Amino acid sequence: MSPRRSFWLGFADGVPFIVVVTPFAMLFGLVAVEAGLNLWQVLGFSLAVFAGSAQFTALQLIQDEAPTLIVIATALVVNLRVGMYSAAMTPWLAGARMRTRAVMAYLIVDQSYACSIRRYEENPDWAVAARVAYFFGTILPVYPTWLAGTLVGGLVGAALPEWLALDFALPICFLAIVAPMLRTFAHMVAAFTSVVLALAFSWMPFGLGLLVAAVLAMAAGAVTEVQVERRTNRSVV
């Protein structure tokens, strides 16, 4: 597979995500303007951070008037996911130039990661150049859509009437993102722990309760995964 062909294959794999990214991006712009951000700040957010769920999280905590440090720490914990993607992609990109990898890092999101890792595993014979080109192909339809979508959402949001109950757009958005992520028992345990502990710790100052709940919920997920693995191995033997 030549890099040129793998680039266009990536582009074709990325195009369907336009349908998913557009409403999500518009919703961010809309909710952000509703929260009092101006269009520059909305665009700055999407351009500089480029991570939907972390952006939504930061927005919610700013509205809750959480201290700046807590806002940053919590949004970054949400974004630990992209660190995991980075780790998973690393073995496939051995030998790629540092400059290339530095640009790729900025563009690691759910969509580019999900497409790439699938194709890499499907086609282990691809050269590194083809893998890199494929990755850039997947992000080409997604990145402009994200930026344009947030901007359009911001423009529309400023003109929307009050009765739309937009205060609840964010919770709906989060629930829609998280429900499909509960694929395994360990994911469900982590989510359940997060809900129970976040409610139980809501008395903690500075929004610390959520951060503590998140760390414990991550641990709960990891421990459950180990337990489930042990049990499966035993039943096989």
Place this chain on the structure above:
Amino acid sequence: MGPDTQLWVVIAALAVGSYALRFSFIGFYANRDMPLWLLRPLRYAGVAIIPGLVAPLVLWPEATGGETDPVRLSAAVATFVSGYVTGNVIVAMLTGAAFLYGLPFVLSY
């Protein structure tokens, strides 16, 4: 710190932090395997924080002064169930919106 300054500080810090997370492994960890004790909890980062963030917003919405609101609660449950069953984010959002705007309309009859 004014709200405008706070916002730009958050944006700048998240930009640097997110980039560091993305670059960390791809840049520095090349050709080495990640230790499993670090990878395993990372897998649950998304589902460990978002449900905890949403739970109080669903149970005690600010718009109703912290009173549990049957319409908002129903919309939340419908969104979650739809997302879980279909595995589709957009379908889940549309279901939630349908409940949020449709339910008051249906209930008024």
